[in-house]
Amino acid sequence: MKHTISVLVENKAGVLSHVAGLFSSRGFSIDSLAVGETSDPTVSRMTIVVDADERILEQIMKQLRKLIDVIKVQDLTGGDFIDRELVLIKVDAGPKKRSEIMQAVDTFRARIVDVNPKSITVEVTGDRGKINAVLELLRGFGIKEIVRTGRIAMARRNKNQ
Amino acid sequence: MKKTGAEVILESLRKEKVEVVFGILGGAVLPVFDAMYDFPIKFILTRHEQGAAHMADGYARATGKAGVCMATSGPGGTNLVTGIATAHMDSIPIVAITGQVFTTMIGNDAFQEADITGITRPITKHNYLVKKVDDLADIIKEAFYIASTGRPGPVLIDVPKDVQMAETSYKYPSEIKLRSYKPTYTGHIRQIKKAAEAIAKAERPIIYAGGGVISSGAADELTRLARKTNIPVTTTLLGLGGFPETDKLSLGMLGMHGTQYANHAIMESDLIIAIGARFDDRVTGKIDEFAPEAEIIHIDIDPSSISKNVQVDIPIVGDAKLILRELMKYVDKKEPGPWHKRINNWKKKYPLSYKKDGKLRPQFVIEQIYEVTNGEAIITTEVGQNQMWAAQFYKYTEPRTFLSSGGLGTMGYGFPAGIGAQVGCPKKIVFDIAGDGSFQMNIQELATAVVNKIPVKVAILNNQYLGMVRQWQELFYKKRYSHTSLAGGPDFVKVAQAYGACGICVKKKDEVRPALKKALSVDGPVVMDFRVVEEENVYPMVPAGAAVNQMISGMA
Ligand SMILES: Cc1ncc(C[n+]2csc(CCOP(=O)(O)OP(=O)(O)O)c2C)c(N)n1
Ligand SMILES: [Mg+2]
Numbered sequence: 001m002k003h004t005i006s007v008l009v010e011n012k013a014g015v016l017s018h019v020a021g022l023f024s025s026r027g028f029s030i031d032s033l034a035v036g037e038t039s040d041p042t043v044s045r046m047t048i049v050v051d052a053d054e055r056i057l058e059q060i061m062k063q064l065r066k067l068i069d070v071i072k073v074q075d076l077t078g079g080d081f082i083d084r085e086l087v088l089i090k091v092d093a094g095p096k097k098r099s100e101i102m103q104a105v106d107t108f109r110a111r112i113v114d115v116n117p118k119s120i121t122v123e124v125t126g127d128r129g130k131i132n133a134v135l136e137l138l139r140g141f142g143i144k145e146i147v148r149t150g151r152i153a154m155a156r157r158n159k160n161q
Numbered sequence: 162m163k164k165t166g167a168e169v170i171l172e173s174l175r176k177e178k179v180e181v182v183f184g185i186l187g188g189a190v191l192p193v194f195d196a197m198y199d200f201p202i203k204f205i206l207t208r209h210e211q212g213a214a215h216m217a218d219g220y221a222r223a224t225g226k227a228g229v230c231m232a233t234s235g236p237g238g239t240n241l242v243t244g245i246a247t248a249h250m251d252s253i254p255i256v257a258i259t260g261q262v263f264t265t266m267i268g269n270d271a272f273q274e275a276d277i278t279g280i281t282r283p284i285t286k287h288n289y290l291v292k293k294v295d296d297l298a299d300i301i302k303e304a305f306y307i308a309s310t311g312r313p314g315p316v317l318i319d320v321p322k323d324v325q326m327a328e329t330s331y332k333y334p335s336e337i338k339l340r341s342y343k344p345t346y347t348g349h350i351r352q353i354k355k356a357a358e359a360i361a362k363a364e365r366p367i368i369y370a371g372g373g374v375i376s377s378g379a380a381d382e383l384t385r386l387a388r389k390t391n392i393p394v395t396t397t398l399l400g401l402g403g404f405p406e407t408d409k410l411s412l413g414m415l416g417m418h419g420t421q422y423a424n425h426a427i428m429e430s431d432l433i434i435a436i437g438a439r440f441d442d443r444v445t446g447k448i449d450e451f452a453p454e455a456e457i458i459h460i461d462i463d464p465s466s467i468s469k470n471v472q473v474d475i476p477i478v479g480d481a482k483l484i485l486r487e488l489m490k491y492v493d494k495k496e497p498g499p500w501h502k503r504i505n506n507w508k509k510k511y512p513l514s515y516k517k518d519g520k521l522r523p524q525f526v527i528e529q530i531y532e533v534t535n536g537e538a539i540i541t542t543e544v545g546q547n548q549m550w551a552a553q554f555y556k557y558t559e560p561r562t563f564l565s566s567g568g569l570g571t572m573g574y575g576f577p578a579g580i581g582a583q584v585g586c587p588k589k590i591v592f593d594i595a596g597d598g599s600f601q602m603n604i605q606e607l608a609t610a611v612v613n614k615i616p617v618k619v620a621i622l623n624n625q626y627l628g629m630v631r632q633w634q635e636l637f638y639k640k641r642y643s644h645t646s647l648a649g650g651p652d653f654v655k656v657a658q659a660y661g662a663c664g665i666c667v668k669k670k671d672e673v674r675p676a677l678k679k680a681l682s683v684d685g686p687v688v689m690d691f692r693v694v695e696e697e698n699v700y701p702m703v704p705a706g707a708a709v710n711q712m713i714s715g716m717a
Contacts, residue, residue, distance in 0.1 A: 010341060014290065018282060025283045055468075062465035068287040068307060071341040 002031065003057055003077040004153045007046040010069040011037060018067050019046060028052065028060050032085075032150030043071065047152045076153050083153035086125045088113070089135065092142035093120040101141055108134050119144055164331040166294045166324045167192040170258065171200045173301040176333045179229050181205060181220065181584055183213035187233025189260030189273060192325035205584065205613055208605035210237055212577040214244020215603070217255040219578030222564045223539055224585035225378065227254040227309045234260045235273030238319070239280065243571060245315045246284040250568025251399055252376060254313035256304050257281075261321040264292060277319050286314030294327040302334050311344030312463040313376055344462060348477040348484035355475050356434070356458045357491035363432035363456075365500045366392045369415065369444075372399030372567070373437015373461060373481050380404065380560040382485035383436065390495045393504055395423040397438050398548075399567045402557035407536075412504070413513070416444040417703045418549040421511035421712055424703070426504050427452055428710040435459045437481045440470040441568070446709035460484050511701070511714065513553050521670050523547070523622040523693040527554040530592055530620060533677045538590040539564065541579040543599030544572045545629035547622045549699040551594040573602025579617040580610055590618070590681065597623040597647050607660035610686040618680045619688045621653055624695045632698045636713070657688035666690045 009015045016035060023030050031049040038045050052060060057075065064073045076083075093101050101120055105112060110124035124134045128151070135143070164172065170193055174182065181203040186194045197204060207213040210232045217228030232241050238259040248255045262271040278288045287307050289300050297320070304316040360366060374383055374396075380403045387394050387410050394404045395412040404411055415423035427433065433455045438444070445451040448470060459466075459473040460481055467476045477484055515524040527550050530538070536556055542548040542565040557563045564582060566574040579593040593600075600621055610617055622628075631645040657664030663683045667676045667690065680687040701712040 013292070014278065014288075017279065021282045059465065059469060062467075066463070066465050068339070068342050 001051070001053065001077075003050050003052060003075055004081070004083060004151060005048045005050065005061070005064070006074045006076055006153060006155070007048060007064055007070060008038070008072040009044050009046060010071065011042050011044040012069060015044070015069045018069060019064070022063055022067065026059070026063060028056065032148070034150040034152050036152075047150070049151050074155070076155060080156045081153050082156060083127050083151050084125055085128070085131055085151045086123065086149045087131055087135070088147045089122045089124065089138055089143055090145040091120050091122060091138050092118070092144055094118065097141055101138070104137050108137070110134055162331055163328050165192065165196065166297055166320065166327055166329065167196040169294070169297045169329065169331050170301065170320070170325070171196055171202060172331065173298055173333060174202060174229065177227075177301070177305045182229045182231050183207055183216040183220075183581065184231030185210050185213060185233070185237060186231075187237050187260065187273070189234035189237075189262060189322050190231065190325070192322065193231070193260070205609065207577070207609050209603065210240035211244050211573065212580075212603050212606040212609065214241045214255065214257065215247065215574050215577035216581030216584070217257070218244060218248045218253050219541060219564055219581030220585040221248070221253050221255055221581075222578070223561050223582035223589075225376075225561065226585070227256055227305055228581060229256050229258070231258045232260070233273070234262055234277070235275045238275055238277035242280060242284070245281055245317065247566050247569045247571045247574060248315040249284045249286070251372060251566065252313050253315065254308040255315045256308050257315060257317045259317065259319050260325070261290065261319045263323045264321045265323070267321065277317065281317050284315070285317050288317040288319070290319045291321070291324050294324050294329040297324065297329065298331060299334050303337055303339060306337050306339070307342065311342075345464075345478050346462075346480040346483055348460070348479035348487060350487070352475055352477045353484060353487050354491055356477060356488060359432055359456055359458060359475060360390060360392070360434070360492050364498075365430045366390075366432040366434065367412075367426050367430040368392050368394040368434045368436065369397070369427060369438055370394060370400040370403045370436045371397040371438025374400055374403035375437075375560045377437060377462070377481040378560070379436070379482035379485055382482055382489065384408070386485050386489055386492065389489065390492050391497050391501065392434065392495075393426060393501070395419070395427060397441070397444055397567070398552055398565060400438065401552060401563040402560045405558040406556040407558055414552050416441075416709065417446070417705075418553065418699050418701065419709075420513055420553075421701050421714065422504060422507035424701075424709040424712060425507050427455075428708070430455045433457045435461070436485070437461060439466045442470070444709075445470065446703050446707055446711070450708040515697075519670060520694050521668065521673070521692065523550050523624070523691070523697055524554045525670060526620060526622060526673055526691050526693065527551055527594060529673045529677055530594070531555045533674070533681065534590050534592070538562070538592050539579070539582050539586060541565065541575040541582060541591065541593045543575040543593070543595045544570045545596045545599060545627065546624070546632065546697070546699050547594050547596040547599070547628070549629075550622070572596075572599035574599075576600060576617070576619060577603050577606050579619075580606060580615050583615050583617050591616075593617055593619045595619050595621045596628060597621055597625065597650055597653075598627045600653075601650070604656065607657065607662055607686065607688070611661040614685060616683070616685050616687075619686070621688065621690050622693050623653070623690050624693050624697065625650065626695060629699070631696070635696070635698070636702075637704070653688050653690040662686040662688055664688045664690065666692070668692045
């Protein structure tokens with residue numbers, strides 16, 4: 001099962017290698033990982049999506065907590081949280097297909113960010129359901145390239161609020 | 162006050178009450194060694210950095226204080242790696258300080274540059290690359306704190322040469338500011354009460370104690386608890402000395418080469434109280450068949466150890482000493498019953514034994530070492546058969562008297578670890594029970610021992626083989642002894658003498674006692690070459706992958 005884990009870490013050199021290294025040396029695999037500063041510049045947040053059963057997930061959480069520079073680890077899955085991913089999709093689009101694609105993209109409130117004689121690049125932001133639906137739809141036209149940011153997520157309410 | 166980075170390092174070590182540093186210098190640590198020239202700190206120059214790391218480790222295991230080793234950049238650091246990994250696997254507090262190339266050169270494949278923080282990431286509890294001299298004192302303080310608290314472990318600090326030379330206004334920090342590292346010490350009281358209830362109900366309980374008992378200093382608490390409740394105690398290799406093996410409740414060591422009675426007892430138990438132990442595969446054997454009827458209480462300071470290998474029923478996270486003290490209040494006295502009778506029958510039926518004939522057998526040598534030292538020595542071991550016999554045939558009664566590389570199984574550990582232990586405990590007798598193969602992996606430290614007058618006694622159980630591997634070839638590879646013979650090895654007596662140490666060769670059983678007496682009378686390092694029976698095996702043995710009560714007993 002996919003789990004979205006939110007990890008607060010010290011914003012220091014070497015932290016990413018400690019986290020990434022933990023996953024590789026213990027044989028856990030990462031679906032996606034996104035990192036950025038939080039409102040406190042000394043703290044960064046990593047959002048990590050992993051595919052793991054309960055036992056492995058428990059180990060991942062415990063091993064993450066054991067890292068000295070990790071401040072807090074939370075499994076958001078199952079709780080109330082917002083998640084988003086941004087994906088750029090380059091679609092094969094000669095002049096004939098173009099209007100059809102534009103229409104499809106519109107219904108999903110995705111955007112066209114670049115147009116070439118042979119292709120169109122679509123930007124879509126959303127949760128997993130939406131992204132999958134858009135990808136499914138565009139696959140029919142022929143996808144040339146995909147770039148994804150990896151998922152970021154935020155709990156709707158903090159525990160102490 | 163303005164100080165250079167090099168001076169900050171030395172001052173900080175003094176503030177941490179470091180008595181001794183082991184290591185070798187080189188270009189990238191010259192500023193530190195120049196500052197050391199007239200600084201009051203004891204430095205022991207080793208002959209290989211691996212030796213330095215094991216010495217720091219042996220010092221730490223024997224004294225309970227963090228050991229310190231130092232090396233230059235590049236090959237100096239990489240030579241420390243095996244020693245750091247050894248300490249990491251066994252949760253031993255050491256602080257390793259390495260020199261690094263100039264910060265401006267890092268990443269350029271400069272001369273003697275190695276990414277030592279990258280290399281040691283998976284084998285340290287934490288590591289640092291110091292980029293600013295102003296951070297140095299804070300980092301050193303943190304390093305010692307992290308190494309020796311919680312579940313202890315090695316910490317490495319990599320200091321570029323320009324940082325050693327740069328000046329800073331030095332003030333040793335009085336406290337640690339670490340929001341992300343707060344080990345749990347006191348156990349959850351509800352869990353402790355649950356454990357007490359489980360103990361009250363249990364008919365066939367067993368305590369399974371590991372290295373955590375030693376590192377937490379919980380041996381007395383463990384002994385009191387076991388005696389009050391009359392629960393038999395088995396220990397892991399690293400737990401030896403955590404409970405007196407002379408006590409009638411002691412079952413000795415369990416696992417692959419553990420006693421048959423310990424293995425039968427744990428397999429048939431209805432309650433396992435695991436304390437500072439991690440259900441290693443050498444202990445549990447085939448995991449699916451391990452102790453099928455047992456409820457499991459697991460006391461450990463490291464939450465990630467709990468339910469990693471086996472599912473735990475009552476986890477208690479915290480420091481073993483504090484938890485056992487608390488638990489003691491809630492448990493009632495219990496008298497021995499049918500369970501103890503069963504265990505005693507196993508003890509009678511399957512004692513540890515070996516063939517008592519006229520030949521010089523390795524087990525006999527260890528029994529003799531036990532007798533001449535009144536069981537009061539610090540024993541270090543190498544790895545292989547020598548290690549297992551040392552675990553089986555010497556009775557450990559005090560914590561920090563059995564030092565051995567358990568998790569990593571590092572050949573070459575015992576001798577330098579013995580030197581470190583002897584430096585930390587100058588009044589103790591220190592014996593390295595060695596194999597002819599392992600001893601040669603750090604034999605160069607004889608020079609360190611001789612020059613610094615460190616009187617470690619090395620007892621080589623010389624079987625002319627990489628014995629433990631030969632044993633596996635004998636039992637599982639049809640005696641095809643592929644490359645395990647060490648025949649043609651050196652004359653260890655001459656080697657010892659060449660280094661300026663005393664060497665004694667023993668070929669007969671009745672020469673053992675006098676040789677040991679002589680070794681003890683020599684005020685300096687001694688190498689004893691015991692020419693033991695070559696194809697002796699370690700028994701009992703649980704074949705890899707079998708359940709732990711499926712032992713080969715193979716009485717010689
Ligand atoms: C550094 C290292 N290399 C290889 C091994 C694998 N190994 C385990 S035991 C052993 C044989 C050890 O021989 P010796 O020191 O003579 O001890 P004996 O088993 O004969 O007592 C070997 C090669 C190891 N544990 N460590
Ligand atoms: Mg040998």
